[in-house]
Every structure is written in structure tokens, then in C-alpha cells.
Amino acid sequence: MSVALTSAATPTSPRTEKVRVMVVDDSVVIRGMISRWIGAEPDMEVVASLRTGLDAVNQLQRINPDVAVLDIEMPDLDGISALPQLLAKKRDLVVIMASTLTRRNAEISLKALSLGASDYIPKPESTREATAAETFRHDLIQKIRHLGAKARRNAVSSTASPTLAPGHDRPRVTAAGAAPASAAAPVQFVRRQLGLMPPKVLLIGSSTGGPQALMALVAEIGPVIDRFPVLITQHMPPTFTTILAEHLARTSKRPAHEAVDGEVIKAGQIYLAPGGRHMRVARQGIHAVIALDDGPPVNFCKPAVDPMFISAIEVWQGSIMSLILTGMGSDGMRGGKEIVAAGGSVIAQDEATSVVWGMPGAAANAGICAAVLPLNQIAPKLVRVFSGDRS
Secondary structure, three states, X not given: OEOOOOOOOOOOOOOOOOEEEEEEOOOHHHHHHHHHHHHOOOOEEEEEEEOOHHHHHHHHHHHOOOEEEEEOOOOOOOHHHHHHHHHHHOOOOEEEEEEEOOHHHHHHHHHHHHOOOOEEXXXXXXXXXXXXXXXXXXXXXXXXXXXXXXXXXXXXXXXXXXXXXXXXXXXXXXXXXXXXXXXXXXXXXXXXXXXXXXXXXXXXXXXOOHHHHHHHHHOOOHHHHHHOOXXXXXXXXXXXXXXXXXXXXXXXXXXXEEOOOOOEOOOOOEEEOOOOOEEEEEEEXXXXXXXXXXXXXXXXXXXXXXXXXXXXXXXXXXOEEEEEOOEOOOOOHHHHHHHHHOOOEEEEXXXXXXXXXXXXXXXXXXXXXXXXXXXXXXXXXXXHHHOOOOO
């Protein structure tokens, strides 16, 4: 489950207003439960609890929420049909798709991300199971809190600067990935030199916003995949990772699949950590192999990025290139530190192109990155590095 670390400081709006949440679900039980959870939080409030997507579309402008928690399966107008209509009326609306863990709903949730949804959350099959309900609550509240706070910053930025389009809390980025001259100067981070040893593997960690970022990335790093193995840990539940692996294969035009315990790691393959299990690597004779782990969550996540990063050091020592993409929390930062200490390298996605700058921000602020780059500059950089360019 993609549950982020609870930060010591709760993100709050610059205007200290509560995040306004609209809950849309045909189940009165789910609506009531989610509304109670949100009502118990000091920085958010439920401004509407609606039964159908049609109700949400018709009442959106009157309600004016920051965040909509949108069920997929509803009468009159389902979630995937309501989504584009909601975004057409309020471009900067944060939409979190909610669905049960079925293959069909996983497919729909990933499609929703491509249509403009900010994130998704799998609903437990039964809310009577205490552990499942608590995980769902924690995950949902964190998503609303972080994405909602960003939505409020968007509103402030667009009001303060007419040059910023609604829905973006960042300087506009040109095709080359550079902000216009009128944008504020970018924050400077301590940069480390790339590791001296040529990389033999690419490790990628991601969470909120990760599926979209991964699709864009794998489409452009074919030369890297062809010559080196690529291992990915995306915070995601079972079934969703099955669908994501299929999408990665289609997008990259290279073999991609959920990793299997004990399989030999080979160049030309993309290995995705299966939902609900940590993906580590181990040495077996002359081969590097996948070692799946059913241990407890790490950084509130399972799968988590740190176990993959840290275990890889024993196999490839300093010949590791690691990449931390958009996501909540700080997963990957500790493992990234150990990779750098072993002689490897870390690259992080920049704040401007991240849906949530938690994981990459933690790495950047820790001073462990060789580069902090917009998403569209990461693939060219990786291709150059894996071709021997150490600059």
C-alpha cells in the first residue's frame, strides 16, 4: 500500500485555511467513514458528501472543493466518466480515485491518472478488518493533506502571478526543461560528483505521481534498458503493479514484469516490485537474483525503495545508478545515502515536475544527489551516463 511517512510538520496552507474535500461514493457507509476521518483532522474539512458522479459535476462550482475523493463505480455517472467533466469545470481540482482491488478497477485507476487524476487509493474489500481500514485511513489522509496543501499553494501562486496557469504551483517549463527568465531563481542544492565506477544497473524508486513519470521515462531510455537491468519499486498495492508492469512493457517496447523470487537479473529487462512485497537483490554464485521479502512495511510502505537500494550494494557495490522520482515521504533517501557512501550515484526529480516533492526532495536536501533534474531531462542524462559520460 502506498502510504507515505507522516512528517513531523503537517503541511498547511499559506492562508491557514482548511483543505476543502468533496467525498463522492454511492456507499453511504464509505461516505460516512471517510467524512468522519476527515472531520477529525484539524487541517481539512468535508464540504460535500455526494452519492453519484452526476451530483459532483452539477454541484462542483457551488461547492468549490480543493480535493475530490471519487469512487469509480457509481450509478448515473461513474468516476471515470465524471473525471473529465470535473476537471473541465475546475482545472486545478485534485482528484483522488478510489476503488476496490480488482483488475478492472486497477486498469481504470491508471487510465484516470492519464486523464488528469492526481492519485488513486485502493479501498479495502471489507472495512470491518481493523488493519485494512486503518491503512486505508492513513493513506487517504496523507494523500488529501499533501495534495490538498499543494492545491492551495497553486491557488495562491496563480493569484499572485498571472503568468502561472491554474493548476501549477511552479514556474512554467519550456520544451527544453528550462524555466522562463521571469521565474524565480531555482534553489541550489549540494551536488556530489557521479560515482567513479561505471554503473551496471539502474534502480528507480517512486510513489505519488510515479506511474505517469515512469511511463515518460521508460519510453526514452531504451538504450539503457537494452544493455543494463532496470529495477523499479513503485509504492503500489497488488493487482495495480501487475497492470503497471504491462503498461511499462508496452510503453518501453521492452520486457517488463513483476519480479519473481529467485529469478536471475538480466540486461534488457525491467523488474517491478510486486505490490505487498519488498524487492531486494542478492548474489547467487555469479548471478544477481531477485529476493522478494514479505517482512513488515519500511517507511510505512510495502514495497519500499530503501530495501532495494540497500540490498543492491552487496551485489553491485559502487556500480549503481539510482533515481528517485516523485512521491510522498522520504523513502529512498536512506538507501541513497548508503549507495553514495559505497561509490554509487543518486539522481532526483526536481520539485517543478514532481506531483509531490517528498521523496526526491528528501534526497536533494540530504545533499546526496549528483543531479536534480526536470523529468524531461532525466532520460537524456541517464543515456549519457550509461554510455560512459561522467560529466
